[in-house]
Amino acid sequence: MLLWQNSIVGTIPYEVGSCSDLTVIDLSENLLTGSIPTSFGSLFKLQELQLSVNQLSGTIPSEISNCTALTLLEVDNNQISGEIPVLIGKLNSLTLFFAWKNNLTGSIPESLSACENLQALDLSYNDLSGPVPTQIFALKNLTKMLLISNELSGFIPPDIGNCTNLYRFRVSDNRLGGTIPSEIGKLKILNFLDMSNNHFEGGIPPSISGCGNLEFLDLHSNALTGTVPDTLPKSLQLVDISDNRLTGQLNPSIGSLTELTKLNLGKNQFSGRIPAEILSCSKLQLLDLGDNGFSGDIPKEFGQLPSLEISLNLSCNQFTGEIPTEFSRLDKLGTLDLSYNKLSGELDILKNLENLVSLNVSFNQFSGELPNTPFFNKLPLNDLTGNRDLYMSGGVITPANKMDPPQHAKSTMKLGHVNPSQCQCSTRASCNLRVS
Numbered sequence: 001m002l003l004w005q006n007s008i009v010g011t012i013p014y015e016v017g018s019c020s021d022l023t024v025i026d027l028s029e030n031l032l033t034g035s036i037p038t039s040f041g042s043l044f045k046l047q048e049l050q051l052s053v054n055q056l057s058g059t060i061p062s063e064i065s066n067c068t069a070l071t072l073l074e075v076d077n078n079q080i081s082g083e084i085p086v087l088i089g090k091l092n093s094l095t096l097f098f099a100w101k102n103n104l105t106g107s108i109p110e111s112l113s114a115c116e117n118l119q120a121l122d123l124s125y126n127d128l129s130g131p132v133p134t135q136i137f138a139l140k141n142l143t144k145m146l147l148i149s150n151e152l153s154g155f156i157p158p159d160i161g162n163c164t165n166l167y168r169f170r171v172s173d174n175r176l177g178g179t180i181p182s183e184i185g186k187l188k189i190l191n192f193l194d195m196s197n198n199h200f201e202g203g204i205p206p207s208i209s210g211c212g213n214l215e216f217l218d219l220h221s222n223a224l225t226g227t228v229p230d231t232l233p234k235s236l237q238l239v240d241i242s243d244n245r246l247t248g249q250l251n252p253s254i255g256s257l258t259e260l261t262k263l264n265l266g267k268n269q270f271s272g273r274i275p276a277e278i279l280s281c282s283k284l285q286l287l288d289l290g291d292n293g294f295s296g297d298i299p300k301e302f303g304q305l306p307s308l309e310i311s312l313n314l315s316c317n318q319f320t321g322e323i324p325t326e327f328s329r330l331d332k333l334g335t336l337d338l339s340y341n342k343l344s345g346e347l348d349i350l351k352n353l354e355n356l357v358s359l360n361v362s363f364n365q366f367s368g369e370l371p372n373t374p375f376f377n378k379l380p381l382n383d384l385t386g387n388r389d390l391y392m393s394g395g396v397i398t399p400a401n402k403m404d405p406p407q408h409a410k411s412t413m414k415l416g417h418v419n420p421s422q423c424q425c426s427t428r429a430s431c432n433l434r435v436s
Helices: 014-018 038-042 061-066 087-090 110-114 136-137 158-160 182-186 206-210 251-254 274-280 300-304 323-329
Strands: 009-011 025-026 032-033 048-049 072-074 096-098 120-122 144-146 168-170 192-194 215-218 223-226 238-240 246-247 262-263 270-272 287-288 295-297 311-313 319-322 335-339 342-345 357-358 365-369 390-391 412-414
Touching: 014 038, 032 038, 038 061, 061 087, 061 096, 087 110, 110 136, 136 158, 158 182, 182 206, 300 323
Parallel strands: 009 032, 025 048, 048 072, 072 096, 096 120, 120 144, 144 168, 168 192, 192 215, 215 238, 223 246, 238 262, 246 270, 262 287, 270 295, 287 311, 295 319, 311 335, 319 342, 335 357, 342 365, 365 390
Antiparallel strands: 390 412
16 A cells, blocks of 8 residues: 555544555555554554654554564654553564654663664654663664654663664764763774763773774763874764863874864863864864864964865964964855954955855954955954954055054944953854754
8 A cells, every 4th residue: 555645634544454465554744643543453464564754643552563574664753652562572573663753752662672673763853761771782683773852861881882783873862871882882884973962971982993984973062071082983074072071182193084074172171282184184174173272373274174164163262373374275164263262463364265154253362454345344343352453444444553543533443342251152152063
């Protein structure tokens, strides 16, 4: 029965359960309401049940456990409530179970571990609570486990190392805690690891270098401490470890991540100088180092990153010196935030960055006349303020010297009228660039 994408309204007839020879039911992407008929439990030959993207309510009937030939069960994107039936463990042939974006409550049943052929499990965007059952990590065929945005608690057990076929693991936006198990390094084909926005603590395990296929690593918004491991998988394309309590200096080994396109280290406690080896990350499109304790000159290598086009955030650090002349090459860059540092010199080096849509240089020690370009003339004062010797003039080039003739007083505005006692980056959007 293939009736997907037909704008069908109403409820699913109970009588469908009498069609004993049915092997496939696909009613997905319609406008169906009501509940899933308990009569489906009589369809012993049913192999695929696809009811995704409707307006179904009620619960997942426990009678569905009688459909022992079932391989695909997709009920995602509905309004289904209640608990996942414990008897679901009887579905020994089940390879895919999608129930994401519903109103499911209760815990993830341990009985799911009996579905030994299960390859893909997605229970994201529900109200599930309790721990992730340890037994589930015995499913050696599992390639995809997505439990995003629930109320799950507890910890991730070392048993995760048994899921050697795991390709995608996402448990973000929960209440999980404990440490990240070192056994995660046994997942040789893991490609996508997202444990962000939880309560994980301790360090990033050095064993993660064993995940030789890892391209996406997102651990942001936890309570992680310690330093970043010297060796991260060279396959990484995106790293977001922002909003933690990580310390130490950025290791020169960062240059080995030559496939990296997005790197977010913001809102940590990193310090020291930025290593020149970052130039080897030639594919970087987004770099966020904001709200840390980095110091020294801004590396000229930043201006030599040919792909840097989304954002460069260096705000809320201790950078000194002038903007490197190499920054004039960042002609693809869209957002640049240098605010809350100790930078000096003039801003002329930025006047030809034609793709800039956002620039914040506030609370530094910049001086001189603002470049007379349409972009600079439209910049909000909040993005310029806090620079005592920086001047703007309504399109008229005037000397920035404090000894300017009196007639310039009305046409020139000084931008150093605010002097905050400390950086406020933690509450500012510019320090919260989130990679996705």
